[in-house]
Every structure is written in structure tokens, then in C-alpha cells.
Amino acid sequence: MPTDRQILIMTGMSGAGRSTAADALEDLGWYVVDNLPPQMLRPLVELAEHTGDTIPRVAAVVDVRGGRLFADVQSALESLRGTASELRVVFLDATDQALVRRFEQVRRPHPLQGDGTLLDGIAAERARMADLRNQSDVVIDTSDLNVHQLAAVIAEQFSEAADQTTRIAVESFGFKYGLPSDADLVADCRFLPNPFWVPELRPLTGLDPAVEKYVLDQEGAAEFIDAYVAALAPVLAGYRRENKRHATIAIGCTGGKHRSVAIAEELGRRLRALPDVTVSVKHRDLGRE
Structure with missing residues (x-):
């Protein structure tokens, strides 16, 4: 053959x-x-x-x-x-x-x-x-x-x-709506303070600069992203060796509107710097009430 x-x-x-x-x-x-x-x-x-x-x-x-x-x-x-x-x-x-x-x-x-x-x-x-x-x-x-x-x-x-590349889908979601059934890897960012409890941030989403700054400036956020990207590098290299061409990385918070969205966007930006990787970011539960 x-x-x-x-x-x-x-x-x-x-x-x-x-x-x-x-x-x-x-x-x-x-x-x-x-x-x-x-x-x-x-x-x-x-x-x-x-x-x-x-x-x-x-x-x-x-x-x-x-x-x-x-x-x-x-x-x-x-x-x-x-x-x-x-x-x-x-x-x-x-x-x-x-x-x-x-x-x-x-x-x-x-x-x-x-x-x-x-x-x-x-x-x-x-x-x-x-x-x-x-x-x-x-x-x-x-x-x-x-x-x-x-x-x-x-x-x-x-x-x-x-x-020619490994295609990575980074997907934010809300744990209260269930895990994405097609996720290969799941990370939990509920350890960060929830912008939902900040009145001026509650109606916004993780796509808004104010929410993004609030989330990424929290203690532990930068360390989490740095460590997770470092941990993913050998995983993605292994995927390429095994001819696995697609993987979904799910990032969850309570409702999928604030923390997971901001973290998923930043993670997507960081992963795009890795070799032989194409990254897309989507937000499963962003439109839910």
C-alpha cells in the first residue's frame, strides 16, 4: 500500500x-x-x-x-x-x-x-x-x-x-452545563475569583477587556497559563508523532461566561506560538443566561 x-x-x-x-x-x-x-x-x-x-x-x-x-x-x-x-x-x-x-x-x-x-x-x-x-x-x-x-x-x-499541522481547538465551557463530550484535555479555572460577583463586570464576558484584565491579573492566573502551556508542549509533540491531527482542550469555569473565556483566549494566543500547531478558540456557553 x-x-x-x-x-x-x-x-x-x-x-x-x-x-x-x-x-x-x-x-x-x-x-x-x-x-x-x-x-x-x-x-x-x-x-x-x-x-x-x-x-x-x-x-x-x-x-x-x-x-x-x-x-x-x-x-x-x-x-x-x-x-x-x-x-x-x-x-x-x-x-x-x-x-x-x-x-x-x-x-x-x-x-x-x-x-x-x-x-x-x-x-x-x-x-x-x-x-x-x-x-x-x-x-x-x-x-x-x-x-x-x-x-x-x-x-x-x-x-x-x-x-501538515496539529489542529487545536481551545473551548471554554461552564461546568454547570456539563463537560464537552469531545474534549481530549480539561482544565478547571474555578480557582480564580469570579467576576460574576463584581457588579460592573457581571453583565460583561471574558471577551471584554475589563473582564480579561480582572481575570488575568488574579494571583495564580499567569502561573497557571505558563505551567499549562509548558505541560502541553510535549503532549502536542507526542500527538504529532502518533499522527493525531486534532485535539480539543476544554477550559471550564462555573457558567462559561467570564473566567474560562478569558483564559481560553489567552491560552489560544500562547499556543499559536508553538511550532506546527494551528489553533482555534470557541466558547460553548457564552450565549447562555
Whole structure:
């Protein structure tokens, strides 16, 4: 198999956006096969090999629609690992609430629903997909993404320009709304005083200079950022050695509005100075009350 052949396996929960992601990959020049039985993964890769450089980037969508055939997905992936130098498994996920809403919008049953409810089908699929999710190289939570935002995420991670760097997403969040499900690393900045209790800062956010200065000037803030960036440097170097091209670093405070936003912005600025890293910063809970 050519050493520069890129193989992408797209999988995940039904309703999490696999079709949208597959379309986005096609737009980026990937050769995409949807609903492929796992047993056909190796023949697909071998077929691509015979084309020479004509099809250097191959993506296959595999999921529970394959029925009994899907049971062999783990062995099929194991047979490919070690032969394809650029094999990555991408898992699309979403909360139960988001999946239920999407299925109700299109008025279609879940493929594993049977005589039960939508939630019964989702629970059965989560159990069946648990091991595959844990072994995936990239997990993308699409709960709060529309089709255009998901396409942008796919383009950001899997375009040719993205292949040369490790893409780091720094994401602020509020612990009271739960951890981001796709976070690789989580840091807690609730050890800093909360601007919420300062009347003139309460209506502002960590994007406002007054809040940013208040947070970053607190005792321990600069030391935390310095130490965290230093700790991340060998981690990111290891990611590159292991061909892990994307990682999400989540920074949390109570509500995701003040401290985590200011720290995430500063951390993003500091990480951009590291070699072979592309950094984006987003704020999950900034618009919540």
C-alpha cells in the first residue's frame, strides 16, 4: 500500500451528521463511499491502490445500517491498521436530546428502534458503538452544530492544508452545563475569583477587556497559563508523532461566561506560538443566561 495513501473511516451515531460530513469530504476532493460494509474496507483500499495517485484520499462511511455486517467492524479496522500509514477513524456524536430532535424533524425511525421508542434505538446504538467510539482518533460532537457549521469543521480538519499541522481547538465551557463530550484535555479555572460577583463586570464576558484584565491579573492566573502551556508542549509533540491531527482542550469555569473565556483566549494566543500547531478558540456557553 502506498505510504502516502490517506484512509478515513467515518462512523458514529445515526442522526449525528454522517451524510453532511461525507458531502463535505467529497467537496474537499476525497473519494467517499457511503454505507460500506466493514468487510469491504480492505477491497476498497486495494482498489484505490491500483489507481496509483488517482485516488490518494479515500473515505468510507460505516455504521449500524449494515446490520449484522457491522459486527465485523473492529476486526476490519485492525486488519487495516499498520498497512495504511494515514488511517484515521472519525466518530460523530451528539446528545440524546439532539438526536431525538433531528429524527423527529425528518419523521424517520431510528435504524435500531424496532417496536420501541427513539430513545430505545439510540440507547441500543450507543451500546453497540461504545468500543468503536473509544478507539476513534477524532470524536466530533455535533449537538450544537448546524449543517454548515459541521461542514466547516470537516473542512478545517481534513483539507489538504490541515494535513501538515496539529489542529487545536481551545473551548471554554461552564461546568454547570456539563463537560464537552469531545474534549481530549480539561482544565478547571474555578480557582480564580469570579467576576460574576463584581457588579460592573457581571453583565460583561471574558471577551471584554475589563473582564480579561480582572481575570488575568488574579494571583495564580499567569502561573497557571505558563505551567499549562509548558505541560502541553510535549503532549502536542507526542500527538504529532502518533499522527493525531486534532485535539480539543476544554477550559471550564462555573457558567462559561467570564473566567474560562478569558483564559481560553489567552491560552489560544500562547499556543499559536508553538511550532506546527494551528489553533482555534470557541466558547460553548457564552450565549447562555
